[in-house]
Amino acid sequence: xxxAWPDEIEALRCEALEVGRAAxxxxxxxxxxxxxxxxxxxSRQLGERGWLGMTWPREVGGHERTALERFVVTEALISxxxxxxxxxxxxxxxGPTLLANGSPEQIARYLPPMAAxxxxxxxxxxxxxxxxxxxxxxxxxxxxxxxxxxEGQKVWTSFAAVxxxxxxxxxxxxxxxxxxxxxxxxxxxxxxxxxxxxIRDITGESHFxxxxxxxxxxxxxxxVGKENGSWQQLMRQLExxxxxxxxxxxxxxxxxxxxxxxxRSNPTAAQEIAAIETMYRIVRLAxxxxxxxxxxxxxxxxxxxxxxxxxxxxxxxxxxxxxPAAMLDGRVSRAVVYAPAYTIQGGTSAILRNVIGERxxxxxxx
Amino acid sequence: MDAxxxxxxxxxxxxxxxxxxxxxxxESDVVxxxxxxxxxxxxxxxxxxxxxxxxxxxxxxLVASRALDxxxxxxxxxxxRSVGIAxxxxxxxxxxxxxxxxxxxxxxxxxxxxSEAAEIAVPAQAGTGVxxxxxxxxxxxxxxxxxxxxxxxxTRVTGVVEARHYRLLDGAAWxxxxxxxxxxxxxxxxxxxxxxxxxxxxxxxxxxxxxRPLGTFxxxxxxxxxxxxxxxxxxxxxxxxxxxxxxxxxxxxxxxAGRAAIRAAHSCTQVxxxxxxxxxxxLHRYLRRTHALDALLGSWRALRKxxxxxxxxxxxxxxxxxxxxxxxx
Ligand SMILES: Cc1cc2nc3c(=O)[nH]c(=O)nc-3n(C[C@H](O)[C@H](O)[C@H](O)COP(=O)(O)OP(=O)(O)OC[C@H]3O[C@@H](n4cnc5c(N)ncnc54)[C@H](O)[C@@H]3O)c2cc1C
Numbered sequence: 093x094x095x096a097w098p099d100e101i102e103a104l105r106c107e108a109l110e111v112g113r114a115a116x117x118x119x120x121x122x123x124x125x126x127x128x129x130x131x132x133x134x135s136r137q138l139g140e141r142g143w144l145g146m147t148w149p150r151e152v153g154g155h156e157r158t159a160l161e162r163f164v165v166t167e168a169l170i171s172x173x174x175x176x177x178x179x180x181x182x183x184x185x186x187g188p189t190l191l192a193n194g195s196p197e198q199i200a201r202y203l204p205p206m207a208a209x210x211x212x213x214x215x216x217x218x219x220x221x222x223x224x225x226x227x228x229x230x231x232x233x234x235x236x237x238x239x240x241x242x243e244g245q246k247v248w249t250s251f252a253a254v255x256x257x258x259x260x261x262x263x264x265x266x267x268x269x270x271x272x273x274x275x276x277x278x279x280x281x282x283x284x285x286x287x288x289x290x291i292r293d294i295t296g297e298s299h300f301x302x303x304x305x306x307x308x309x310x311x312x313x314x315x316v317g318k319e320n321g322s323w324q325q326l327m328r329q330l331e332x333x334x335x336x337x338x339x340x341x342x343x344x345x346x347x348x349x350x351x352x353x354x355x356r357s358n359p360t361a362a363q364e365i366a367a368i369e370t371m372y373r374i375v376r377l378a379x380x381x382x383x384x385x386x387x388x389x390x391x392x393x394x395x396x397x398x399x400x401x402x403x404x405x406x407x408x409x410x411x412x413x414x415x416p417a418a419m420l421d422g423r424v425s426r427a428v429v430y431a432p433a434y435t436i437q438g439g440t441s442a443i444l445r446n447v448i449g450e451r452x453x454x455x456x457x458x
Numbered sequence: 459m460d461a462x463x464x465x466x467x468x469x470x471x472x473x474x475x476x477x478x479x480x481x482x483x484x485e486s487d488v489v490x491x492x493x494x495x496x497x498x499x500x501x502x503x504x505x506x507x508x509x510x511x512x513x514x515x516x517x518x519x520l521v522a523s524r525a526l527d528x529x530x531x532x533x534x535x536x537x538x539r540s541v542g543i544a545x546x547x548x549x550x551x552x553x554x555x556x557x558x559x560x561x562x563x564x565x566x567x568x569x570x571x572x573s574e575a576a577e578i579a580v581p582a583q584a585g586t587g588v589x590x591x592x593x594x595x596x597x598x599x600x601x602x603x604x605x606x607x608x609x610x611x612x613t614r615v616t617g618v619v620e621a622r623h624y625r626l627l628d629g630a631a632w633x634x635x636x637x638x639x640x641x642x643x644x645x646x647x648x649x650x651x652x653x654x655x656x657x658x659x660x661x662x663x664x665x666x667x668x669x670r671p672l673g674t675f676x677x678x679x680x681x682x683x684x685x686x687x688x689x690x691x692x693x694x695x696x697x698x699x700x701x702x703x704x705x706x707x708x709x710x711x712x713x714x715a716g717r718a719a720i721r722a723a724h725s726c727t728q729v730x731x732x733x734x735x736x737x738x739x740x741l742h743r744y745l746r747r748t749h750a751l752d753a754l755l756g757s758w759r760a761l762r763k764x765x766x767x768x769x770x771x772x773x774x775x776x777x778x779x780x781x782x783x784x785x786x787x
Contacts, residue, residue: 218732221666223667223731223732224667224668224731225667225668225669228667228668228669247732248732291736291737291738292736292737292738293735293736293737294727294734294735294736294737294742294745296737300732404724411749412759415548415549415550415757415759415760416548416549416752416753416754416756416757416760417547417548417549417753418548418605418606418749418753419548419605419606419607419749419750419753420547420548420603420604420605420614421604421605422604422605425604425605425606425746425749428606428749429606429742429745429746431724432724432727432728432734432735432745433735435728436728436731436732436734436735437732437735440728440731441728442675442677442678445677
């Protein structure tokens, strides 16, 4: 087996590293760049370079590159801390979701600006009473006079305060079993009746929000895919959300800085570096397997657990390397305090273990 | 102390701490109030339990006070218990201030509370030993810092003091003071962990997903059970400190408590989901305080190394390793 990239992919990877380093050069914090690095100018530059919608068809603004090419570019950008947050949700999952489930009109309308880096999407899934149990969500979409009327509340909606669009999951059939009564909608955030309130996160920053929908009217064609068919659509979308390299690389930049200063003559530090590097390579291969479509359904649960638990281990390593002096260091303490979120956002590790048990191992459901 | 008396003190101290915690920083002088309650007599009668009760309650209520200064000052034999302590800056060395060859004292340390103390005791390296110098607060300047826990009230200070402007404390044993400080901090970490576990347990009983309380899921139960196991271990080590082995016992106790509290903080955050990742929810303030107190007077990682070294050097290993009689493995 040859693990080296072909020359042209390696060249692309190096180019992306260079672009990423330049974009992150002025940033003091380069962690979570796909969550907190919000930069519309850089997004447009990515669009001009053809690094958004890389695998999508040309006629919708895509570039028809391979999944591996997209992989090396996004890996390099996230690892350097380049600010990807403004485009990440669209590029990672909404584009692919619309390609799979959207109407030709929706694809033609929404994908080109995504690929150009001009729009920001948010994900309206979680609600106050529907976190892990997403299928219990209660936000209603009611058909009235040829339109959809939305009533309800979402929470933890990352980027909602700055997003142009929200990808909303709402209940369309309250009488059906929970999984069979949900549908997906495209919401323009400037529609009347939407109130967004940012929530301060554990680090003091606020990228996630509470979003209230009070009689928001959506056109009929805001529905994506099948009415009441959201659950099947979501299973695929969540694989994009969970199975990517972002779940491994969030604090890579900090790790590399810490590794450079770690005392390698200390056997504990050396062993920890070895363990992290080994695990890093294993998870990366698992992600690549996912990326090139060779993983079974549900496999993203494996990659997300492995990746995010490694990110948490890295946060501990960084804290240990900085030593107690980390108490005096804003960047390190921020990274340690944020780390619990890795195994919560995008589905908790406990829920993903349930997925592995039920879907990959075929264990009986509770 | 009998159980009834202990409960009485716990109630009194807990009430004081909760009140101060609710008031917010700087409103009350915890140390002065403790004095009024008869703290000095209590520490003479019940030196171990008084510290255990006070610091567990302080941790549970997330109060930042100068109670640690009081404990360390007493251990240094200072009559004036209001003297502040310049704790060594967290880092690889045990002491971060030093007396140079020319007699000048170079100070780098952390103070608790901004500046109420008129005099500061500074542990300083002098040749191969550690001495304790007393300087006036005015000799120190504040250095900006950004770190885990602003609310802990640490102030980072530096200064250079000429020999004629400080005096050395006779017969002060910094090692003994460190041990007393470590015990107090270990109790405070236990108090923090205990509160976090209670808080998270309360949350998972209340919140439902999939039509049942989160606390009915084994994955959630196990996280909290592990956190609780760590807490019990830390309490046991504190209770088992031998009077003739206080230095080593205190070191072990702080290592075990620091590790247990940090693990508890992360597990408790995990089981509270996204709520636990918000600024508003109080857990992160406990998580921050846990990391901050772990860093003071030796983090659990640093202490673990020290434990190993000490066990190897002075035969502690043999003692701890003496298993009950039984067939050889
Ligand atoms: C930083 C961040 C960003 C986010 N961004 C978004 C976003 O953009 N859009 C969006 O829709 N959502 C977002 N979320 C929400 C995220 O998807 C939820 O937090 C997550 O699904 C968990 O839901 P919850 O927080 O309600 O926790 P809960 O579901 O209340 O879970 C609490 C605890 O109980 C455990 N638990 C629950 N059910 C079970 C079970 N059956 N078996 C075992 N254990 C169980 C969980 O593992 C967890 O430890 C974000 C969250 C975070 C932290």
